[in-house]
Amino acid sequence: MKEFLLRLHPLQLLIYGYIFLLLLGFLLLQAPFCQTLSTGSLDNFFVATSALSTTGLSTLDVSQAYTFWGQLVILMLIQIGGLGYMSLGSFFVLSRKRQLSVMQSDLLTYDFSLPQGFDVGHFIKSMVLFTLVIEAVGALLLAWVFHAAGEDNVVWNGVFHSISAFCTAGFSLFSDGFVPFQNNFSLNLLISVLAISGALGFIVFTDFYESITNKKAHITYTSRIILRFTFVGILLGALVLYLSDPNIETLPPETGLMTALFQSMSAFTTVGFNTYDIGAIVPAPMFTVILLMVIGASPSGTGGGMKSTTFTALFAQLRGTFRGDSQARFMGRVIPPAKVGLATSNFFFYMLTLAVGTYLLLLVQEEDPYLVLFEVVSALGTVGLSAGLTGTLTVMGKIILIILMFLGRIGPLSFGMAVFSSNTDTEDGEVEDLAI
Numbered sequence: 049m050k051e052f053l054l055r056l057h058p059l060q061l062l063i064y065g066y067i068f069l070l071l072l073g074f075l076l077l078q079a080p081f082c083q084t085l086s087t088g089s090l091d092n093f094f095v096a097t098s099a100l101s102t103t104g105l106s107t108l109d110v111s112q113a114y115t116f117w118g119q120l121v122i123l124m125l126i127q128i129g130g131l132g133y134m135s136l137g138s139f140f141v142l143s144r145k146r147q148l149s150v151m152q153s154d155l156l157t158y159d160f161s162l163p164q165g166f167d168v169g170h171f172i173k174s175m176v177l178f179t180l181v182i183e184a185v186g187a188l189l190l191a192w193v194f195h196a197a198g199e200d201n202v203v204w205n206g207v208f209h210s211i212s213a214f215c216t217a218g219f220s221l222f223s224d225g226f227v228p229f230q231n232n233f234s235l236n237l238l239i240s241v242l243a244i245s246g247a248l249g250f251i252v253f254t255d256f257y258e259s260i261t262n263k264k265a266h267i268t269y270t271s272r273i274i275l276r277f278t279f280v281g282i283l284l285g286a287l288v289l290y291l292s293d294p295n296i297e298t299l300p301p302e303t304g305l306m307t308a309l310f311q312s313m314s315a316f317t318t319v320g321f322n323t324y325d326i327g328a329i330v331p332a333p334m335f336t337v338i339l340l341m342v343i344g345a346s347p348s349g350t351g352g353g354m355k356s357t358t359f360t361a362l363f364a365q366l367r368g369t370f371r372g373d374s375q376a377r378f379m380g381r382v383i384p385p386a387k388v389g390l391a392t393s394n395f396f397f398y399m400l401t402l403a404v405g406t407y408l409l410l411l412v413q414e415e416d417p418y419l420v421l422f423e424v425v426s427a428l429g430t431v432g433l434s435a436g437l438t439g440t441l442t443v444m445g446k447i448i449l450i451i452l453m454f455l456g457r458i459g460p461l462s463f464g465m466a467v468f469s470s471n472t473d474t475e476d477g478e479v480e481d482l483a484i
Contacts, residue, residue, distance in 0.1 A: 063458055070100050070454070073125045082118030090446055097450045099125035101457035102350060104218025104320035104432020105423075105449065107441060111221045116204070122219060123208055129457060130215025130246065130350040131179060174257060175250040179214065186210035186242045193234045213242035216351040218320025218432030230323040236306055239321060240313050244282075247317035248274060249349030269381055270357065274346040276379075277356040278316070285312030285340045293333040295324060315340035318351040320432025327436040331418060334435070338422060341429040342402075352430030352456050354398045361391035394459075402428055405452045412444040413437070427452040 073096040076082060078089065091107045098105050099122045108114075110122060191206030199205060205221055212219045220226065229235045245253075252274055255267035290296055290308035299307060307323055314321050315337045329337065344353010364376035365388050376383040405424045406417075413420055415437055423437045427449045441449065 066100065066454070066457065069125070069128060070096055073100060073121060076121045077114070077118055079117075082114055082121060084115050084118075085113045087113050090443065094446050094450055095122065096125060097453050098432070099123075099217065099219065100129040101430050101453040102126055102129045102215050102217040102318075102352070103427060103430040103453045103456065104212075105427060105434055105438050105453065106219070107438055107446060109223055110219060111223060119204075119208065119221065123211055126215050126217040126219060127211055130211075130217065131176065174254050178250065178253055178257075182242065182245055183210050183214050186214060186238060189238050190235070193232065193238065197229070197232065197235075209239070210242060213239045213319060213321070214246040214350065216243055216246050216317055216319040216345065216349075216430070218314075218318075220321065226321050226323045227325065230307060231303055233306065236310050236323065239319070240310060243313060243317040243319035243321075244278070246350035247319070247345035248278060249346040251348040252346070269379070270347075272379060273357055273360050277360055278346065281340065281343065281356070282309070282313050282316050285316055285336060288312075288336045289333050292336070294330060295328055296333075311337070312340060315431065315433065316343065316345070318344050318353050318429050318431040320426070322433060326433050329435070334418070334422060337433065338425050341425050341431045341433070342398075344429050344431075352428075354394065354429075358391045358394050361388050362395055364388070365392075398428075401452075401455060405448060408448050409445060412442050412448070413440075415440070423449070424452060428456045430456040 074093045077087075077092040077096055085108075087108060091113075094105075094107050095110070097103075110119065114122065187203075187206040187210040189206075190210050191202045194202040194205045201221075208219075208221055211217075222228070226235065226239070251268070252271045255264070255271040258264045259267055286305075286309040289312055290305055293308070296304045296308055310321075310323050313319070318341065326337075342354055343359055344355055345351020346356045360378055361376060361383050364378040364383050368374070368376045376385075376388045402424060405428060406421050409420050409424055410417060419435050419437050422433075422435050425431070426433050430453060438449075
């Protein structure tokens with residue numbers, strides 16, 4: 049058994065691990081004590097996949113279909129999916145003053161797309177501690193918001209939605225999502241802070257911590273790109289939604305601006321919460337949301353999508369071509385050719401997967417092609433926003449989205465590398481400055 053594992057590529061080991069956890073979560077959701085309604089096996093498998101991939105799409109109303117124990121299983125899958133199962137196991141190893149094995153370090157490097165120079169052990173300890181602290185604070189503050197709003201079960205709601213937000217999962221215990229809280233500034237702010245914290249990625253927070261404690265002079269190139277791209281992307285998306293969505297135009301200016309910011313943040317960080325009816329969005333602003341979901345969050349974070357650094361590398365290469373420069377430059381730095389090549393491959397494979405997924409879903413769903421595209425982008429990007437198609441999925445439609453959500457968690461390019469790579473392959477793109 050050990051020899052078999054050693055022959056596997058690290059990405060192959062990661063995939064096998066996630067498959068095992070997915071099956072375990074599915075079997076638990078199948079248990080009668082987890083269900084309040086008689087749920088189908090395929091629906092339970094769909095929900096388990098959505099939770100582990102931190103997507104948030106669901107064919108069932110989680111608050112109605114599952115008991116507290118079923119909701120707890122979903123929450124544990126969300127936490128494992130958000131942090132990565134290898135990071136949790138490695139944290140316990142490190143907490144016992146033991147060193148990580150070479151295999152564990154390789155798995156974590158691949159799982160979080162860590163750039164060169166990161167101490168994996170220190171990264172894992174900082175990441176888990178940071179997560180526990182911010183989720184605990186978020187749970188307390190959200191419980192207070194829910195109490196002020198007159199909701200029931202405020203403690204459990206606070207814990208569930210704090211973890212769901214930070215892990216950019218988008219699962220909610222409210223049947224209408226956060227639509228009833230559209231005017232609630234405190235909830236909009238808290239969910240946004242939690243989601244952005246998770247989507248920025250643990251590289252950024254590790255960098256900031258080491259800079260504050262004088263362990264390094266400045267944050268890394270990757271962190272600077274992530275910060276600039278994330279906040280500019282959210283603000284631009286919000287501006288477009290605010291100016292082009294007729295539903296937002298009917299709201300008071302301050303409510304409309306808050307709604308546009310929240311929805312842009314939700315799509316860009318891939319957290320998937322909504323404070324207004326996504327199904328009522330007209331085509332132009334819906335296309336904006338699709339673009340934000342495709343771009344997605346940042347490497348080493350809890351979000352999905354193609355990743356901000358991939359688009360940065362592609363933009364730098366395009367600008368260099370326009371200028372006649374043979375090198376891709378961004379923010380005064382040259383992006384190594386290996387990283388540009390990796391970004392190009394990631395873009396191509398992601399778009400190919402998106403095209404194939406859309407085509408297959410169109411074959412089995414007699415729906416507006418635009419709605420089908422929206423659903424596929426949401427599933428592959430592990431976003432969880434839905435324009436209403438999820439509840440009407442056929443059996444084959446559910447299976448297609450299950451596959452897309454799982455691929456979204458692993459990453460289409462990573463999945464392709466796992467299929468075609470062996471443990472002896474070299475990965476030139478994994479040791480440069482920029483995480484893709």
